[in-house]
Amino acid sequence: MPAKQLEASVRQEPGGAVLDLRGEINGFAPQEALDAAYAEAEAKDPEAILLNFEGVDYIDSTGIALIVGLLARARLEAPPTGLPPLRPLRRGLQDHPPLGVHERLPGRRERPERGVGVLMERAKGNEENLPGSLQSLRGEHEEIQRIYQQRRIDMPQAQVKMGVRKVNDKVSVIDVKGELTAFAEGVLMDAYNQASDGRVRAIVLNFEDLEYMNSSGIGLLVTLLIRINREKQRLLTYGLSEHYRNIFHITCLDDAIGIYYSEEEAVRAADSM
């Protein structure tokens, strides 16, 4: 069964706008859809924007980054100023039937910094007189912005290239050249999307030109495996060095991924599945 792509829609509720999210929030989630929905919510000029995750099946680290991006945007446009805006929205949502997020928060103490992942405050009016918090929060916000911008500049590009070859109707090969690290996530998932269309039942990763793989790269392979298992496909590899074969053994990845010495061997195994 294909993965459910993220869908987002907006509705107005007393005290704020609700952004209903459905499907999977991961590297495949169309950021433009999320951005457009957020912009639509923002256009309603709400006191707060509530992210409703009730229809969300899966969130990975890239999905978390997308949500943090929304949070950064909310803070940039209206820095957090205190907690009053949260209360009317929660009260307003009291009788709303299907808000799972709200149901999980009854009686929780109002803590704006905790709540921002779910409820993004967009304070309006003059809060200059709010006791104590405004200046320090603004200072913190500016500091976060500075570090964020600096890190964006410093963030290296993925040092990896991946090519996709269809060996036959059922088997695709992804040639990995370079480094498999956290920065390779987008490249790997794009390659997988390209490789897995149609009737493909097995994906073969060619690691002959793999230069370096770290624990984040292993995490990526696990994420890929989750997708592949869900699609009822198989993942196979060839070309791993002795060192990385050993790492696959230590991590038990070799139980879940077929490891072969040559492409011919891997394709033959894939064809016989």
Added chain:
Amino acid sequence: VTAPRSGARRTLAEFTLPSVPGNERRAMEEVARAVSGLGLPERTLERLKTAVAEATMNAMEHGNRYNPEVPVKIQAWRLEECLLVRIVDRGGGPPPSPNAEVPDLEAKLEGAQSPRGWGLFLIKNMVDEMRVSGNPGHHTIELVINLKREDDAG
């Protein structure tokens, strides 16, 4: 953590790196260069490189939060019977727990564990001993390779 005070110690490397993503590879190559005279078997060298890279990445990410102005310090010593590599960050929180949840692939595939979280597990499996410690201003991770055994092995 025991400071290497033995008279038989020899400093092989001492350097710092800014906490910038990707610098773990520089750390790994630098340490590999520094220990090249020890004649480590290829397999041991590859394991050491992976352990150094993972420990440096942890230090940059979790300790120094990838603040490029906060460096990671790396030192390597040849002691009487072992190679000791020490990686120090300036993290303030508790040090990483060497007894943290062991990654379980089945659990990860079922969604019960995050797909990530392999770093410390890898390090532990790459070296003969891993020691972790911390104080309010630093986290230290020490990697030990037993040279005597390597000598015995050939």
